Amino acid sequence: xxxxxxxxxxxxxxxxxxxxxxxxxxxxxxxxxxxxxxxxxxxxxxxxxxxxxxxxxxxxxxxxxxxxxxxxxxxxxxxxxxxxxxxxxxxxxxxxxxxxxxxxxxxxxxxxxxxxxxxxxxxxxxxxxxxxxxxxxxxxxxxxxxxxxxxxxxxxxxxxxxxxxxxxxxxxxxxxxxxxxxxxxxxxxxxxxxxxxxxxxxxxxxxxxxxxxxxxxxxxxxxxxxxxxxxxxxxxxxxxxxxxxxxxxxxxxxxxxxxxxxxxxxxxxxxxxxxxxxxxxxxxxxxxxxxxxxxxxxxxxxxxxxxxxxxxxxxxxxxxxxxxxxxxxxxxxxxxxxxxxxxxxxxxxxx
Amino acid sequence: xxxxxxxxxxxxxxxxxxxxxxxxxxxxxxxxxxxxxxxxxxxxxxxxxxxxxxxxxxxxxxxxxxxxxxxxxxxxxxxxxxxxxxxxxxxxxxxxxxxxxxxxxxxxxxxxxxxxxxxxxxxxxxxxxxxxxxxxxxxxxxxxxxxxxxxxxxxxxxxxxxxxxxxxxxxxxxxxxxxxxxxxxxxxxxxxxxxxxxxxxxxxxxxxxxxxxxxxxxxxxxxxxxxxxxxxxxxxxxxxxxxxxxxxxxxxxxxxxxxxxxxxxxxxxxxxxxxxxxxxxxxxxxxxxxxxxxxxxxxxxxxxxxxxxxxxxxxxxxxxxxxxxxxxxxxxxxxxxxxxxxxxxxxxxxx
DNA sequence: ATCACTGGTGGGAGCGCTCCCACAGTACCT
DNA sequence: AGGTACTGTGGGAGCGCTCCCACCAGTGAT
Numbered sequence: 199x200x201x202x203x204x205x206x207x208x209x210x211x212x213x214x215x216x217x218x219x220x221x222x223x224x225x226x227x228x229x230x231x232x233x234x235x236x237x238x239x240x241x242x243x244x245x246x247x248x249x250x251x252x253x254x255x256x257x258x259x260x261x262x263x264x265x266x267x268x269x270x271x272x273x274x275x276x277x278x279x280x281x282x283x284x285x286x287x288x289x290x291x292x293x294x295x296x297x298x299x300x301x302x303x304x305x306x307x308x309x310x311x312x313x314x315x316x317x318x319x320x321x322x323x324x325x326x327x328x329x330x331x332x333x334x335x336x337x338x339x340x341x342x343x344x345x346x347x348x349x350x351x352x353x354x355x356x357x358x359x360x361x362x363x364x365x366x367x368x369x370x371x372x373x374x375x376x377x378x379x380x381x382x383x384x385x386x387x388x389x390x391x392x393x394x395x396x397x398x399x400x401x402x403x404x405x406x407x408x409x410x411x412x413x414x415x416x417x418x419x420x421x422x423x424x425x426x427x428x429x430x431x432x433x434x435x436x437x438x439x440x441x442x443x444x445x446x447x448x449x450x451x452x453x454x455x456x457x458x459x460x461x462x463x464x465x466x467x468x469x470x471x472x473x474x475x476x477x478x479x480x481x482x483x484x485x486x487x488x489x490x491x492x493x494x495x496x497x498x499x500x501x502x503x504x505x506x507x508x509x510x511x512x513x514x515x516x517x518x519x520x521x522x523x524x525x526x527x528x529x530x531x532x533x534x535x536x537x538x539x540x541x542x543x544x545x546x547x548x549x
Numbered sequence: 550x551x552x553x554x555x556x557x558x559x560x561x562x563x564x565x566x567x568x569x570x571x572x573x574x575x576x577x578x579x580x581x582x583x584x585x586x587x588x589x590x591x592x593x594x595x596x597x598x599x600x601x602x603x604x605x606x607x608x609x610x611x612x613x614x615x616x617x618x619x620x621x622x623x624x625x626x627x628x629x630x631x632x633x634x635x636x637x638x639x640x641x642x643x644x645x646x647x648x649x650x651x652x653x654x655x656x657x658x659x660x661x662x663x664x665x666x667x668x669x670x671x672x673x674x675x676x677x678x679x680x681x682x683x684x685x686x687x688x689x690x691x692x693x694x695x696x697x698x699x700x701x702x703x704x705x706x707x708x709x710x711x712x713x714x715x716x717x718x719x720x721x722x723x724x725x726x727x728x729x730x731x732x733x734x735x736x737x738x739x740x741x742x743x744x745x746x747x748x749x750x751x752x753x754x755x756x757x758x759x760x761x762x763x764x765x766x767x768x769x770x771x772x773x774x775x776x777x778x779x780x781x782x783x784x785x786x787x788x789x790x791x792x793x794x795x796x797x798x799x800x801x802x803x804x805x806x807x808x809x810x811x812x813x814x815x816x817x818x819x820x821x822x823x824x825x826x827x828x829x830x831x832x833x834x835x836x837x838x839x840x841x842x843x844x845x846x847x848x849x850x851x852x853x854x855x856x857x858x859x860x861x862x863x864x865x866x867x868x869x870x871x872x873x874x875x876x877x878x879x880x881x882x883x884x885x886x887x888x889x890x891x892x893x894x895x896x897x898x899x900x
Numbered sequence: 901a902t903c904a905c906t907g908g909t910g911g912g913a914g915c916g917c918t919c920c921c922a923c924a925g926t927a928c929c930t
Numbered sequence: 931a932g933g934t935a936c937t938g939t940g941g942g943a944g945c946g947c948t949c950c951c952a953c954c955a956g957t958g959a960t
Contacts, residue, residue, distance in 0.1 A: 211679070213946055224910035229948065239908065256677045260620070261946035263611035264915050280648065284641040294631055301667065306675070309660045316652060324657070326607045328562070564916055575940035580918065588938065612916035615945050903960075909953085918945085929934075 212253040221249035232257060271306040272332040272517060275321065277342060279313030287489055288506060292336060292358070295510025303518070305331075312344075325351055332517045334358070335367070340401045354520040356513045360536065362403050368520060370512045370537045372504035374404040377541035378411025381456045381484045381502055384543055386419050390454035390482055394427045396441040396466060398458035398486075405433075408458050408486065427452070431462045438465025446473055453481055454549070460485035460492045460501055467495065482549035497547035505539050512537045563604040572600035583608060622657040623683040623868060626672065628693060630664030638840055639857055643687060643709070646861025654869070656682075663695075676702055683868045685709070686718070691752045705871040707864045711887065713754050719871060721863045721888045723855035725755040728892035729762025732807045732835045732853055735894055737770050741805035741833055745778045747792040747817060749809035749837075756784075759809050759837065778803065782813045789816025797824055804832055805900070811836035811843045811852055818846065833900035848898035856890050863888045 218228045231246040283289045312321045332354040348355040360369040395412045398405030431437035457463035463485035488503035569579045581589050582597040614620050634640045663672045683705040699706040711720040746763045749756030782788035808814035814836035839854035
């Protein structure tokens, strides 16, 4: 008898059963009320809600997770060391959008860093244990095995910045192609004739798309694309400097530069300065990301802004849909969805 | 590794029971192996481990949480909007320490922001549901109800920066008193005679302690403490400017200023500049926090560094101890522990 | 009158684990 | 010989929930 139901009024947390007894209904009915099922009469619902309030009942998540086979949690996985996470406003903006969109739901967000091998090991274990219902993946490199792992474990996932044109995961992206186009179109409209492009790392799909936008904008304006005006960078300031140096040596008469990121634009600006080139008088400069750097540069940098916060929201929307879709039946016609949000050109003094 | 073998029946994840069958032992024995109990013979342990590997068994956390009444997760609660979290390196350093210390354990870290009322509401629900085994509290204001809520729910918690000398929660702090002392002693040793102090918000315990250190350092050096040399700030740049303006008007002949934060020191510096006061020639300046601001100021700012990362580690240590202590018996002599880590003065050109 | 239905409801049967008691085996005392 | 004290081990009894089937009115159609 000691081990049996001697816990009626003890200090422990109330259970569904106790709420049911208090409300004079069955366990199933309380469960329905808690989960917002419509199949409950108003009177019963009110009685149950009263009992819940009186007892201060809070559902036991572990029990629910076990019985229903879901966790009500999703993970935002950042395959980078924490340092970068804090350094780049990208993540902070993304997190804001994600948090906002999630605040209407019961879902809990986990932030997981997987920069080191050790951390990745832990993450793999974590995912294998199905401790989350879905995963948000940001900043993934082309050769990352994480997406495959997620597919194999059949965990719903949404990636920001698809890895290629044939991304298998549901993805959210900003319109890198359109962003590249708009930068170049802007420069053309300002009367620039010889526009160079410093690209990002070309194993990043988005960087490629910006190059595509650059090419097509010129082509559609009836210009010929001079491949020697396209110089690869690597998203770093140093890379921007190197590329600019090369370009300047090759084409001393260029009159505009479109850099694939603000950071690279900052590097380019230094080189231009040192060469005595005036911005924007001699050379117009346009960056990408519209980061703090752009606003604080001298002169302030025209830059392509991505709606990062909105991307965060969109990722959550897609992920929740995918989780919900998977719930009733494991099959279903899984057509992958890809959202693309448009960018905006922020025009400043540098162009 | 050989992954999926001929798994039980369905395609689902293997359970303890299946591992037990495969290894030819009972459920209890597998559980003991999984949980590292010493009461298992080497032969049996090996057999179980083999079965685990073959089946790719990963424990079901929900089931474990339900049965054992623990979650193996702790929360880092930041009662601030996310914006501040990203803006201040304090959090990033803290998180690094916490993450490092946690990486040896099975514990999962959750990051929870509770800046808005809405978010706090959710947090309260979350804690009431006991979804974490313990809580790390950073940056808590004196009148915050959160600590009481935690106490009431009997959730182990560690606070960084105790709210008062009689903090009821286990706490980790840096030696604000010693830090204040060392700043003043340094200025005295440099021959400064009239040292002003711009304090932080005095409802923050740490700020008070820095004032105490300021006072005692002067006193112990045989100086009299002039209360008019102590001017309250509020940790902001603007507050630093205001305080400096007041002080300068009151004591045009002061030759040193100890600011309770780098940010306030930056504000003070502006006022001194505008007044034509040279740093350090006319007035020596010392800040607190040793943040990026200090390193980049002109001239570089002498500042008191707090071992924030180490504080993060200490918080985890204390929290894990507290969680472990609570496990066997809910009673036990709960003596509160308070760790205080020492600071270090980083001397630069401003003093 | 019977036969569908419908909206509501109760409660059994698990989910996969930990806890703990029972008990076999061995070893070392009286 | 029996007693005592271990070390290992198996498995029953839950943990608190969700799912789902059974069931009970009522309501209208037949």
